Amino acid sequence: MNILVLGATSAIAQATARLWARQGHALFLLGRDTGRLSLIAADLRVRGAVSVGHARFDAGALTDHARMLDEAVAALGGTIDVALVAHGSLPDQQACERDPALALQALEVNALSVISLLTLLANRMEAQGRGSLVVIGSVAGDRGRQSNYVYGTAKAAVATFLQGLRNRLHGRGVHVLTVKPGFVDTPMTAHLPKGGPLWSTPERVAAGILAALRRRADVVYLPWFWAGIMLVIRLVPERVFKKLRL
Amino acid sequence: MTELHGWGRYPRLAAVVSEPASPFDCSASLAAGRPLIARGMGRSYGDSALGANVLSTRRLDRFRAFDTGSGELACDAGVSLDEILRVALPRGWFLPVTPGTRFVSVGGAVASDVHGKDHHVNGTFGAHVREIELLLGNGERVAASPTHNADLFRATCGGMGLTGVILGVRLQLRAVASSEIVQTSRRLPGLEALLAALDTADASTYSVAWLDTTDAAGRGVLLSGEHAPDGTLEVPQRKSLRVPMDAPSALLNPWTARAFNLLHYRRAPARARQDRVGLLPFFYPLDGLADWNRLYGRGGFLQYQFVVPREPGPRALREVLDTIAASGETAFLSVLKKFGPANDHLLSFPMEGYTLALDFKATPGVFALLERLDAIVLAHGGRLYLAKDARMSEATFKRSHGCWEQFEAVRERWHATGRFASAQSRRLGLA
Numbered sequence: 001m002n003i004l005v006l007g008a009t010s011a012i013a014q015a016t017a018r019l020w021a022r023q024g025h026a027l028f029l030l031g032r033d034t035g036r037l038s039l040i041a042a043d044l045r046v047r048g049a050v051s052v053g054h055a056r057f058d059a060g061a062l063t064d065h066a067r068m069l070d071e072a073v074a075a076l077g078g079t080i081d082v083a084l085v086a087h088g089s090l091p092d093q094q095a096c097e098r099d100p101a102l103a104l105q106a107l108e109v110n111a112l113s114v115i116s117l118l119t120l121l122a123n124r125m126e127a128q129g130r131g132s133l134v135v136i137g138s139v140a141g142d143r144g145r146q147s148n149y150v151y152g153t154a155k156a157a158v159a160t161f162l163q164g165l166r167n168r169l170h171g172r173g174v175h176v177l178t179v180k181p182g183f184v185d186t187p188m189t190a191h192l193p194k195g196g197p198l199w200s201t202p203e204r205v206a207a208g209i210l211a212a213l214r215r216r217a218d219v220v221y222l223p224w225f226w227a228g229i230m231l232v233i234r235l236v237p238e239r240v241f242k243k244l245r246l
Numbered sequence: 247m248t249e250l251h252g253w254g255r256y257p258r259l260a261a262v263v264s265e266p267a268s269p270f271d272c273s274a275s276l277a278a279g280r281p282l283i284a285r286g287m288g289r290s291y292g293d294s295a296l297g298a299n300v301l302s303t304r305r306l307d308r309f310r311a312f313d314t315g316s317g318e319l320a321c322d323a324g325v326s327l328d329e330i331l332r333v334a335l336p337r338g339w340f341l342p343v344t345p346g347t348r349f350v351s352v353g354g355a356v357a358s359d360v361h362g363k364d365h366h367v368n369g370t371f372g373a374h375v376r377e378i379e380l381l382l383g384n385g386e387r388v389a390a391s392p393t394h395n396a397d398l399f400r401a402t403c404g405g406m407g408l409t410g411v412i413l414g415v416r417l418q419l420r421a422v423a424s425s426e427i428v429q430t431s432r433r434l435p436g437l438e439a440l441l442a443a444l445d446t447a448d449a450s451t452y453s454v455a456w457l458d459t460t461d462a463a464g465r466g467v468l469l470s471g472e473h474a475p476d477g478t479l480e481v482p483q484r485k486s487l488r489v490p491m492d493a494p495s496a497l498l499n500p501w502t503a504r505a506f507n508l509l510h511y512r513r514a515p516a517r518a519r520q521d522r523v524g525l526l527p528f529f530y531p532l533d534g535l536a537d538w539n540r541l542y543g544r545g546g547f548l549q550y551q552f553v554v555p556r557e558p559g560p561r562a563l564r565e566v567l568d569t570i571a572a573s574g575e576t577a578f579l580s581v582l583k584k585f586g587p588a589n590d591h592l593l594s595f596p597m598e599g600y601t602l603a604l605d606f607k608a609t610p611g612v613f614a615l616l617e618r619l620d621a622i623v624l625a626h627g628g629r630l631y632l633a634k635d636a637r638m639s640e641a642t643f644k645r646s647h648g649c650w651e652q653f654e655a656v657r658e659r660w661h662a663t664g665r666f667a668s669a670q671s672r673r674l675g676l677a
């Protein structure tokens with residue numbers, strides 16, 4: 001398969017790319033930090049990928065997206081079977097509350113750039129008549145909470161966008177997978193206290209993504225038990241929920 | 247702050263842990279100015295990867311290059327031997343030297359200059375390292391090899407992370423034709439017979455003996471092996487059982503130890519028998535039981551591994567066994583091995599002679615016994631393995647590791663003094 005990975009330096013993307021590499025696929029990596037991309041590319045080659053290319057990509061440069069995707073797909077030989085959209089950043093919620101510019105910037109990275117890229121990728125896959133779009137969302141998008149609602153807003157926007165896209169592309173051979181990981185032990189969450197049964201690893205999430213791809217799932221919580229947790233959280237009435245400290 | 251411990255789960259110390267995401271990010275941990283010690287997978291037994299400030303290499307887990315023609319592999323320091331096995335074995339390459347667990351990092355294998363069942367043939371892990379990339383105490387990144395910055399290389403192999411942070415390693419793998427081992431096993435009724443059998447086993451690439459220290463005669467089982475000349479290069483599955491919680495500390499007691507050791511002895515054939523076994527059970531019998539260190543209970547255990555020179559070796563071993571028997575303490579699992587010649591790495595453990603590794607529950611009586619064993623080992627010109635040590639005194643260390651002053655001079659020259667320190671290095675009186 002030809003696989004495009006956006007935000008390839010993220011821990012979940014890297015763990016997933018390693019599984020693809022072991023299966024001998026061709027990969028193209030996009031990310032902000034080219035130094036780190038080249039380290040990851042070398043790693044994936046050793047692990048068995050038939051080819052690994054990489055290029056710099058700035059999620060915020062929306063007008064560059066089309067050109068950048070064209071070049072990446074050309075490097076993969078003209079077609080793509082899977083695109084994993086994994087870029088994003090966990091904004092400082094309290095800073096976003098003080099400064100609207102920061103809140104909008106968080107939305108640009110985590111929502112607008114994703115919507116821009118998905119629009120381009122969806123059209124390309126629709127024209128191909130096949131392909132899988134895999135997007136890393138978050139349980140944070142399932143309900144707004146005071147501790148991270150700016151991030152949650154972005155993830156909710158992407159989730160809704162993906163619902164529409166899935167509906168539109170149904171019957172066109174294009175599969176759209178929304179991945180909602182819970183707490184994952186990555187550098188992005190390095191500042192949080194960890195441990196306990198709710199925390200998972202990028203490797204476990206990666207294995208879940210590959211399994212969901214195989215069965216062409218629509219939405220998947222990883223690990224699975226987050227589906228139950230979020231169901232309960234969504235069911236709490238707003239007049240109760242607003243009083244909770246979550 | 248996080249509470250950390252080594253594989254022996256003694257001692258436990260609070261540490262500030264940083265987890266750099268790539269080799270580029272490690273100098274930030276250094277910039278804080280406080281002495282630092284690198285930590286891989288936490289498989290050294292004592293306090294060599296403990297300290298107030300710990301740099302975890304767990305995210306330095308990338309391969310860099312692998313030449314499948316020559317078997318030369320380069321990777322970050324945090325890559326585990328297990329990962330290397332999974333990548334290399336299907337292509338016909340195996341670790342040049344492997345310790346008894348595959349869940350150690352490459353950086354840790356270099357820092358402890360680990361050995362395996364083939365030391366008498368292949369030497370230590372460091373003998374197969376072509377180059378080390380090291381972050382020095384002044385923030386510089388340098389390469390060291392047997393020919394380039396050789397003093398730094400010889401201090402870093404076996405140097406317990408005290409010369410700098412090992413960022414990457416380039417090593418030469420070993421070509422194999424099969425993922426199976428032709429194993430010969432045989433039980434022997436006493437220590438003297440076992441030592442004689444170990445002598446003849448020098449002809450095998452791999453040899454090791456399990457010793458029953460609960461038996462007065464010192465009976466045991468000799469295992470030797472060769473890579474099978476043919477067969478598949480399959481990567482074995484990862485499935486293993488897990489010890490789910492700390493066992494009650496009474497689980498391992500003199501009676502269960504006696505029963506376990508007797509059973510193990512009885513299961514071994516009285517006359518040499520050959521079997522084909524997988525690589526994993528041959529090299530890593532304990533890896534099949536994840537978190538087995540929890541069997542010793544919350545208080546943890548001490549692994550005591552010493553080496554004594556070949557000449558007084560048999561006498562020293564007999565003296566050690568008698569001293570343990572007289573103390574009333576019990577070693578649950580004991581492994582005996584014959585080493586080949588020492589190398590020129592300054593703090594490396596192996597020397598030509600016999601090494602014995604003993605597991606004891608960490609109790610006050612055991613600490614007292616180990617002091618007496620130290621005296622026997624030192625009197626016979628032996629030394630202890632730093633990767634296992636949690637309690638040796640500064641005097642014992644400095645008497646038995648004759649190159650310690652040279653080691654300190656190299657550290658001074660390469661900006662390590664005062665920049666890298668572990669709980670162990672402080673206990674042993676290193677600057």
